Amino acid sequence: MLEIKNGAIFVADVHCMPEDSSFYEFLDAILCEKIKCNQLILLGDIFALLIGKIPKSIQDNKKVIDKINELANKIELIYFAGNHDFYLDNIFTNVKIYKREVVFARHNNKILCLAHGDIFLPKFTQFALNLLQNNFILTFLCLLNTLCFNLIYKKICNRQKVKILYKKLENFKEIVSKRMQSYKAFLEKNDLKIDMIIEGHFHQGKSYKFDNVDYFNLDAFANDRSFFILEYAELKKQCFKK
Template sequence: MHHKPIIIEEGAIFIADSHHNSLYQNTLDSIFTELLESKKCQIFLMGDIFDFLVGPALKSIRDNQHTLKLLEQLSLKHTIYYLEGNHDFLLKTIPYFKHIHYFPLDAQPVLCSFNNKSAYLAHGDIFLSWHYKIFSKIIRNKFLITFLNLFSSILYPKITHFLQNKNIKKKKFNPHFKKNFMQFAQLRIEKYLQKLPISSDSYIIEGHFHQGGCIVYQEINYVGLPFFACKKKYFIVECANNCLILKES
């Protein structure tokens, strides 16, 4: 975990799970262009910003080059924090990320602070089952990615086709998300409490699960960010009664 807290400023922007791909899910270019014209601020990109972007997988970089150039321009004006997800990882060394504060999976949750209250930020794919941990290690394995590069003309189209179909299914509204959100959020808070000494009035902010809701449980505020690829809206930090509020743009 990042030990020196990042101060979250009022007006900071949060984006999670846009699952952008220049070939079929172009959600970010217009937003990034808009933000290039806005005043300087913090931007927290909470993982799965791209649907498939892996640093050593060269074709994934080439296919998203235009959006990556926009992101690089943004990083020259704004302060950008990028938390890798399970669709976009091993990006720290790519040229476009020179001015971006990048947090791999093993550095999450990222410790932040808002109005002297702790805030723990993560893409969300942490503190899960042991077999998910194994899966996370496998997909980041350099030999697997080398294999993908060698056979990219065959494997890469299959990956993008699979992800495109998966994205279409995710956009369909799932009524059980809202119905079960309180139970889900309580379980997530308990997972964090098992791993970290989290004090009362702290915040946990995650994407990944596409929940779009917030609750207080055991005096801890849980914020589940919604699926940007569906809503196409980002969230702006505001302060109300000394509390962090994420207001839809």
């Protein structure tokens, strides 16, 4: 089981664009110990689009990729792939990578569930995401992109530039309540009780309590440069300032 240290930093949904230097500077601040951190957990969608099978995607994001690899040689770095980052194994070194899954972790005598959050979604959305995770489908799309001289990749990137990343969901507590039922069924299969769930994906920055389980949805770094420090089972929000 993954061990989460006191002082671990969580970051979610950076949606980092090549022309935006804020996340690079955040990583550098950790590397230079301006921000104290002994364990960094990246909860998915760290890049606007990063696909390990597309060289252009790696090239565009190389500066931040190299900084993550540099930092991973100094502290423990854990990366949850989201729905904007795929096939990361050949990109990062010394980084523990989890794909679309729920990961159980231990912290301060409590059991945590960690995930990007693109799970337990409506059936059609789940089906579409599963297609994108399919090795054959993604390999075909990457080949098609190569034949089109990266036109598909560039078009998706251009859409990301104008995408509104924060939308307040008025019914988010209801959405989470339904998700908790899915988590409950999942946990019963694994015969495990938990104390806390930490997710990204939704960009809402909300926390609730359901049947003694604390649920946290993290704010997106892309929205307010927020990151979260976990100490003694308390999750504290901070915002990175250059």
